[in-house]
Amino acid sequence: MIKVQIQTEYITLGQFLKKADLIDSGGQAxxxxxxxxxxxxxxxxxxxxxxxxxxxxxxxxxxxxxxxx
Known part of the structure; x- marks a missing residue:
């Protein structure tokens, strides 16, 4: 399991996809x-x-x- 660290209280699923390098831009979510x-x-x-x-x-x-x- 890959750990994705956040510095805020939460992250949206769209932001997560970008942070995990699954998409290149938020528009692709x-x-x-x-x-x-x-x-x-x-x-x-x-x-x-x-x-x-x-x-x-x-x-x-x-x-x-x-x-x-």
Missing amino acids: KFFLEEVKILVNQETENRRGRKLYKGDQVQVVGFDSYEIV
Whole structure:
């Protein structure tokens, strides 16, 4: 599991995708979420504005698993 460190209280799913180098720009988040299944704490998620907090686990199917720290 890859650890993604944040300095704020939370990060949005769209920001996370960019920080994890899964997309190049925030504008790509919408299309990425339409094409790739993402699980946040074992639940399917497709909202780029979903807030991720420390301790949340994100699985990007076909890529990797991540933990927000």
